[in-house]
Amino acid sequence: MTDIRNIVILTGAGISAESGIDTFRDAGGLWEQHKVEDVATPEAFARDPDLVLRFYDMRREAIQTKQTNPAHEALARLDEHWDGDLLIVTQNVDDLHERAGSQIGLEETRVLHMHGTHLNAWCTACDVRSPWRTTLIDRPACPECGERALRPDVVWFGEMPYEMERIYAALREADLFVSIGTSGAVYPAAGFVQEAKALGVPTLELNLEPSQGSAWFDEARHGPASALVPQWVDEVLSSD
Numbered sequence: 001m002t003d004i005r006n007i008v009i010l011t012g013a014g015i016s017a018e019s020g021i022d023t024f025r026d027a028g029g030l031w032e033q034h035k036v037e038d039v040a041t042p043e044a045f046a047r048d049p050d051l052v053l054r055f056y057d058m059r060r061e062a063i064q065t066k067q068t069n070p071a072h073e074a075l076a077r078l079d080e081h082w083d084g085d086l087l088i089v090t091q092n093v094d095d096l097h098e099r100a101g102s103q104i105g106l107e108e109t110r111v112l113h114m115h116g117t118h119l120n121a122w123c124t125a126c127d128v129r130s131p132w133r134t135t136l137i138d139r140p141a142c143p144e145c146g147e148r149a150l151r152p153d154v155v156w157f158g159e160m161p162y163e164m165e166r167i168y169a170a171l172r173e174a175d176l177f178v179s180i181g182t183s184g185a186v187y188p189a190a191g192f193v194q195e196a197k198a199l200g201v202p203t204l205e206l207n208l209e210p211s212q213g214s215a216w217f218d219e220a221r222h223g224p225a226s227a228l229v230p231q232w233v234d235e236v237l238s239s240d
């Protein structure tokens with residue numbers, strides 16, 4: 001590990017599972033409780049905005065009651081002590097990476113929410129994203145322009161994820177790509193390991209079980225993130 005300077009980490013719902021936040025595709029997961037086409041597409045929002053807003057109001061309230069777990073805290077420790085480049089690309093819309101201490105006080109954040117965040121509201125009239133901790137069902141006015149045109153700042157199926165250019169640029173500079181707690185079911189995130197491989201970047205999977213893209217990884221460790229991630233971070237920091 002001695003020659004590793006630049007690390008790109010992809011996280012998914014599995015890293016927040018032990019904090020009590022449902023994953024999407026595991027048994028009893030969100031997409032068993034709700035149909036994607038009813039709550040997570042622009043078409044669903046156009047068809048039944050109340051159903052969609054109520055769903056995200058419920059999620060936004062729920063994540064604010066959850067606490068970080070040792071996996072989030074270990075990545076925050078890595079973030080604090082790693083003097084190489086580090087980018088944590090999360091598919092998660094919770095704020096547990098930040099609450100664990102990642103990226104505090106840095107000009108350019110080292111946590112990138114490629115699928116958006118529950119704790120912002122996005123105004124479709126003035127295109128401004130505002131911090132938001134309460135509900136949207138009552139169509140509150142946009143703090144910026146006053147229009148009642150707020151929607152969840154979450155990337156729905158069929159919409160383009162955020163900051164893709166920055167992610168690919170970081171992969172091009174990476175010496176290691178690590179994937180934590182994701183099933184590899186959703187592109188473009190599921191394709192990052194192939195991109196890394198094509199660039200000759202070593203790849204590591206930390207997941208409860210083999211993901212759909214497991215075969216692409218040079219190394220895979222399976223078990224709960226709360227055990228695997230602190231152990232891996234200790235290895236990296238002790239080799240630094």
Ligand code: APR
Pocket residue numbers: 011012013014015017018023024025026029091092115180181182183184185186206207208209210211223224225226
């Ligand atoms: N520790 C480590 N991994 C875990 C744990 C745990 N405690 N619990 C579950 N996992 C793993 C599961 O084995 C599974 O591979 O986390 C993964 C969760 O997969 P998904 O539920 O599919 O979540 P994710 O991969 O993040 O979904 C990707 O799909 O629905 C969309 O936009 C949504 O960002 C999301 C994207």
